[in-house]
Amino acid sequence: MTLDIASLVQPSPGKIVLVVLDGLAGFAGPDRGTELEEAHTPNLDALATAGSVGLHDPVGAGITPGSGPAHMALFGYDPVEFQLGRGALSAAGLEVTVEPGDVAARGNLATLDAEGRITDRRAGRLPDDEAVEVVRRLRDGIAIAGVDVTIAHEAQHRVLIVFRGEGLSPLLADTDPQKVGVPPAAPLATLPVADHTAEVVAEFDRQARAVLADHPRANVVLLRGFDSHRQLPSMYERYGVRSAAIAVYPMYRGVANLVGMDVLPRPANLDEELALLRKYWDDYDYFFFHHKPTDSAGEDGNFDAKVAAIEALDAAIPEIAALGPDALVVTGDHSTPSQMAAHSWHPVPVLMWGPRVGRDDQTRFGERWCVHGALGRRPGQQLMSLALAAAGRLAKFGA
Amino acid sequence: MTLDIASLVQPSPGKIVLVVLDGLAGFAGPDRGTELEEAHTPNLDALATAGSVGLHDPVGAGITPGSGPAHMALFGYDPVEFQLGRGALSAAGLEVTVEPGDVAARGNLATLDAEGRITDRRAGRLPDDEAVEVVRRLRDGIAIAGVDVTIAHEAQHRVLIVFRGEGLSPLLADTDPQKVGVPPAAPLATLPVADHTAEVVAEFDRQARAVLADHPRANVVLLRGFDSHRQLPSMYERYGVRSAAIAVYPMYRGVANLVGMDVLPRPANLDEELALLRKYWDDYDYFFFHHKPTDSAGEDGNFDAKVAAIEALDAAIPEIAALGPDALVVTGDHSTPSQMAAHSWHPVPVLMWGPRVGRDDQTRFGERWCVHGALGRRPGQQLMSLALAAAGRLAKFGA
Numbered sequence: 001m002t003l004d005i006a007s008l009v010q011p012s013p014g015k016i017v018l019v020v021l022d023g024l025a026g027f028a029g030p031d032r033g034t035e036l037e038e039a040h041t042p043n044l045d046a047l048a049t050a051g052s053v054g055l056h057d058p059v060g061a062g063i064t065p066g067s068g069p070a071h072m073a074l075f076g077y078d079p080v081e082f083q084l085g086r087g088a089l090s091a092a093g094l095e096v097t098v099e100p101g102d103v104a105a106r107g108n109l110a111t112l113d114a115e116g117r118i119t120d121r122r123a124g125r126l127p128d129d130e131a132v133e134v135v136r137r138l139r140d141g142i143a144i145a146g147v148d149v150t151i152a153h154e155a156q157h158r159v160l161i162v163f164r165g166e167g168l169s170p171l172l173a174d175t176d177p178q179k180v181g182v183p184p185a186a187p188l189a190t191l192p193v194a195d196h197t198a199e200v201v202a203e204f205d206r207q208a209r210a211v212l213a214d215h216p217r218a219n220v221v222l223l224r225g226f227d228s229h230r231q232l233p234s235m236y237e238r239y240g241v242r243s244a245a246i247a248v249y250p251m252y253r254g255v256a257n258l259v260g261m262d263v264l265p266r267p268a269n270l271d272e273e274l275a276l277l278r279k280y281w282d283d284y285d286y287f288f289f290h291h292k293p294t295d296s297a298g299e300d301g302n303f304d305a306k307v308a309a310i311e312a313l314d315a316a317i318p319e320i321a322a323l324g325p326d327a328l329v330v331t332g333d334h335s336t337p338s339q340m341a342a343h344s345w346h347p348v349p350v351l352m353w354g355p356r357v358g359r360d361d362q363t364r365f366g367e368r369w370c371v372h373g374a375l376g377r378r379p380g381q382q383l384m385s386l387a388l389a390a391a392g393r394l395a396k397f398g399a
Numbered sequence: 400m401t402l403d404i405a406s407l408v409q410p411s412p413g414k415i416v417l418v419v420l421d422g423l424a425g426f427a428g429p430d431r432g433t434e435l436e437e438a439h440t441p442n443l444d445a446l447a448t449a450g451s452v453g454l455h456d457p458v459g460a461g462i463t464p465g466s467g468p469a470h471m472a473l474f475g476y477d478p479v480e481f482q483l484g485r486g487a488l489s490a491a492g493l494e495v496t497v498e499p500g501d502v503a504a505r506g507n508l509a510t511l512d513a514e515g516r517i518t519d520r521r522a523g524r525l526p527d528d529e530a531v532e533v534v535r536r537l538r539d540g541i542a543i544a545g546v547d548v549t550i551a552h553e554a555q556h557r558v559l560i561v562f563r564g565e566g567l568s569p570l571l572a573d574t575d576p577q578k579v580g581v582p583p584a585a586p587l588a589t590l591p592v593a594d595h596t597a598e599v600v601a602e603f604d605r606q607a608r609a610v611l612a613d614h615p616r617a618n619v620v621l622l623r624g625f626d627s628h629r630q631l632p633s634m635y636e637r638y639g640v641r642s643a644a645i646a647v648y649p650m651y652r653g654v655a656n657l658v659g660m661d662v663l664p665r666p667a668n669l670d671e672e673l674a675l676l677r678k679y680w681d682d683y684d685y686f687f688f689h690h691k692p693t694d695s696a697g698e699d700g701n702f703d704a705k706v707a708a709i710e711a712l713d714a715a716i717p718e719i720a721a722l723g724p725d726a727l728v729v730t731g732d733h734s735t736p737s738q739m740a741a742h743s744w745h746p747v748p749v750l751m752w753g754p755r756v757g758r759d760d761q762t763r764f765g766e767r768w769c770v771h772g773a774l775g776r777r778p779g780q781q782l783m784s785l786a787l788a789a790a791g792r793l794a795k796f797g798a
Contacts, residue, residue: 027757030449059796060402061777062784066797079797080400086798106798225798339755343795345788346757347773367773368760377775 005076005385005394009240014326014391016241016286017277018074018383021313022067022252023295024332025348025367026306027339035294035303035338036349037366039310043317044330044351048365051328051353054375055367056383058334064345070333071255075235075288076384084258085170085227090160093254094152098229103168103197106225107151107159108176109134109218112209116183121176122157123218134218135159141211144203154250161204161223169194169228172201176222184222234260235286239388244280246273247290256288270312274319281323285391289320298336306338327354327390329383330365350375350383354390404475404784404793408639413725413790415640415685416676417473417782420712421466421651422694423731424747424766425705426738434693434702434737435748436765438709442716443729443750443764450727450752451759453774454766455782456744457733463744469732470654474634474687475783483657484569484626489559492653493551497628502567502596505624506550506558507575508533508617511608515582520575521556522617533617534558540610543602553649560603560622568593568627571600575621583621633659634685638787643679645672646689655687669711673718680722684790688719697735705737726753726789728782729764749774749782753789 026034057063058070059079068089069079087104091097098104109131111120126134135153142149147165154160171194175184187201201223212219235243237260245256245263253263264280267273270291277287291313297305321328331350334343349370360374371377375386388394425433456462457469458478467488468478486503490496497503508530510519525533534552541548546564553559570593574583586600600622611618634642636659644655644662652662663679666672669690676686690712696704720727730749733742748769759773770776774785787793 027755029758055775060404060784061781062404062786062788062793063402063407064788064793064795066795069797078400080402083797089798337755344755345785345793347775367757371759371773371775372771 003397005388006238008394008397009388010393010395011240012392014285014393016327016387016391017289017320017325017329018287018387019289019291019313019320019328019330020071020074021291021294021310021330021332023298023334023336023343024310025335025346026298026337027335027346028367029339034367035298035306036310037368039307039314041310041314041365043314044365045363047317047321047328047330047353048351048369049363050359051351051357052360052375053349053351053362053365053370053373055347055370055377056331056350056380057347057377058380062345064343065334066343067251067333068255070380071252073380074331074333074383075259076238076381077232077259078381082232084230084255086225087160087227088230088258089251089254090154091162091254092257093250093252094154094160095257096150096152096160096162098162099164100229101164101168102229103163103170104227105161105223107161108222109157109159110220110222111217112220118177118180118182118184118222120217121178121180121222126157126218128153128156131156131159131218134212134215137211138208138221142204142207144200144207147200149204157218159221161221163197163200165200168197168200170226172197172226174224175201175205176224184220230258232258232260236260239286239384240393241285242283243286243288244284245288245290246276247288248273249290249292252290252292261288270316274316277320277323294332295336298338299341301338301341303338321353325354326392327352327357327387329387331383347377348380352386352390356390402796404787405637407793407796408787409792409794410639411791413684413792415726415786415790416688416719416724416728417686417786418688418690418712418719418727418729419470419473420690420693420709420729420731422697422733422735422742423709424734424745425697425736426734426745427766428738433766434697434705435709436767438706438713440709440713440764442713444762446716446720446727446729446752447750447764447768448762449758450750450756451774452748452750452761452764452769452772454746454769454776455730455749455779456746456776457779459778461744463742464733465742466650466732467654469779470651472779473730473732473782474658475637475780476631476658477780481631483629483654485624486559486626487629487657488650488653489553490561490653491656492649492651493553493559495549495551495559495561497561498563499628500563500567501628502562502569503626504560504622506560507621508556508558509619509621510616511619517576517579517581517583517621519616520577520579520621525556525617527552527555530555530558530617533611533614536610537607537620541603541606543599543606546599548603556617558620560620562596562599564599567596567599569625571597571625573623574600574604575623583619629657631657631659635659638685638783639792640684641682642685642687643683644687644689645675646687647672648689648691651689651691660687669715673715676719676722693731694735697737698740700737700740702737720752724753725791726751726756726786728786730782746776747779751785751789755789
């Protein structure tokens with residue numbers, strides 16, 4: 001049996017900072033180490049020397065996590081128990097409210113050929129200004145009896161659709177087949193309760209195609225990740241911490257919002273993220289500090305850019321450490337090896353530092369050293385327990 | 400919560416080879432290392448250098464597994480959830496069909512003294528030709544009203560008995576007391592539903608003793624592992640892989656058959672196993688490649704013979720690696736330390752190699768190096784997930 005740490009939470013002034021280098025981890029090839037091993041990271045290495053390192057598996061052995069479950073695990077939520085659809089994540093990130101009974105879906109503006117086959121699932125990664133115009137045309141042109149449709153632009157070709165009306169259900173298969181050369185899938189209910197919703201989505205699709213028929217690239221909306229309103233237990237309810245999120249990108253702001261964090265005003269870059277951390281230091285017990293460029297570089301297959309993104313974060317470490325957190329956790333949400341240009345299942349390095357964390361015999365921060373660190377190798381979800389403990393926020397179990 | 404990886408399976412051309420050195424692991428004594436540590440294994444060491452190593456616990460801490468659960472774990476099946484009786488395993492290995500309603504049991508031809516006490520549980524490890532003659536006499540001499548009895552010879556003193564008739568149940572305790580100096584146990588139903596079956600088995604025992612009364616060594620059949628028909632989800636159903644088993648010994652062919660593998664024509668030795676792997680390489684996604692001599696030597700308490708058996712498999716590694724699997728997993732199903740001349744609970748070294756496996760800082764394959772490898776120490780069942788991931792066969796979890 002697993003003990004629910006919520007039952008042990010006690011008041012404490014201890015502060016926690018979770019620094020997430022998105023997609024941090026990689027794997028070593030024949031001729032060189034991982035991005036983190038090759039990066040010059042004197043500040044992270046100093047913390048590794050003074051603290052402890054290890055590895056975590058975000059969801060489980062061999063499992064490649066999406067950003068949602070990977071972050072849920074880092075926040076201490078069981079990522080299998082608390083599954084979030086892309087729609088819910090996107091909505092939260094865009095601060096679009098999904099009410100009980102609503103159905104949200106992630107949409108891609110995409111290109112169909114004359115025969116109705118998908119030729120580009122991202123409409124040539126439509127620039128934001130063109131995409132905003134397409135979204136405006138959709139908003140003006142679509143009307144479905146008995147259903148309110150909210151259409152929001154996220155970034156490039158990515159949009160969010162929220163359907164609101166009586167008797168809707170998210171139990172629908174994706175219309176996005178996730179490949180080209182085939183037509184979009186017809187809206188399909190996975191259980192009969194969603195048959196009406198499938199008809200609503202089919203009508204949305206007909207009208208969207210009509211509205212966009214003359215657009216050279218964005219002439220269809222592919223939908224995936226149908227989801228409904230979620231009410232998750234908040235970080236405060238679970239851990240008694242007043243928590244704040246510092247993140248540039250909507251999706252990470254969204255997942256933080258879903259677990260009840262205060263999402264601080266949107267920063268433009270790492271410097272502005274640091275300024276926010278300083279400014280709000282006294283107001284919160286827990287800070288989620290998100291660094292995206294590591295993942296973006298990994299997704300681009302750009303080893304050197306990922307190294308540079310790691311080194312940029314390294315330069316910010318002294319300022320974070322100087323605030324004196326009781327637990328500073330530096331890790332990734334998942335692996336994005338530049339060899340794969342995609343998320344992967346490889347384990348993720350983690351570093352903990354603080355007055356009660358303890359020091360192991362490792363002096364570098366990187367996969368090959370983390371294998372030998374005192375934190376061992378563990379499910380990502382356990383890091384929250386360790387951080388709470390180091391911040392004095394977990395009482396003794398048993399007499 | 401544990402995520403069922405079957406929900407993530409996606410098509411991929413990636414190939415997996417699982418090489419099982421049966422009973423591979425051991426433990427180091429005061430004066431020398433384990434059999435694997437002492438063996439000269441340049442080819443395995445080269446893979447360990449290029450790939451990653453670790454340890455697995457087949458079933459759990461301190462648990463000594465039989466061959467059935469140990470292999471089930473390696474195939475990714477929960478060995479506690481999917482328990483197989485020795486009877487079902489033997490039947491599958493002998494390609495004897497166990498229908499729904501049948502009861503199968505493993506039998507030992509054994510020796511009783513004049514007072515009916517067991518003096519040898521294996522009848523002097525009766526040679527195959529003598530045992531076949533004993534089985535023929537049993538077949539000719541035994542007739543039980545309303546019950547068909549199938550008697551098959553497995554190897555040496557080992558036989559398989561399958562009872563077919565109305566109202567049979569496998570809920571019987573073993574008649575084999577697993578020690579000498581005592582009489583066989585009377586057939587005993589563990590629940591009343593098997594009372595009739597206990598009578599059938601008692602009648603079988605009376606007739607078998609009568610038929611074999613004048614045999615100098617094999618004058619009784621000891622029964623254990625009563626079991627019924629099993630329908631297990633297949634490897635294809637669970638993982639979407641077309642799988643093939645390459646194994647010399649019936650029991651391993653049997654367990655592979657129970658999980659739906661194609662069991663390739665029976666090879667006589669390691670060279671013929673390699674030839675099968677080459678011949679069928681294009682026809683399957685997953686190969687289970689079984690090497691028995693390590694376990695046999697360990698069971699005999701023969702350290703040097705076990706070292707030699709490991710070195711023989713090492714010599715086959717370049718040919719296997721040259722086929723270019725996406726995930727080559729080399730491990731044991733359990734420990735058989737020659738100091739114990741028996742299976743044991745000690746953890747089992749594992750090596751993974753392939754283009755997306757990643758490289759750790761270990762350069763040898765052996766228990767003492769595997770402790771420090773990047774695969775860490777984990778339940779044996781997780782190896783299948785890692786292999787599927789490395790072969791590109793698991794989709795991302797969550798958005």
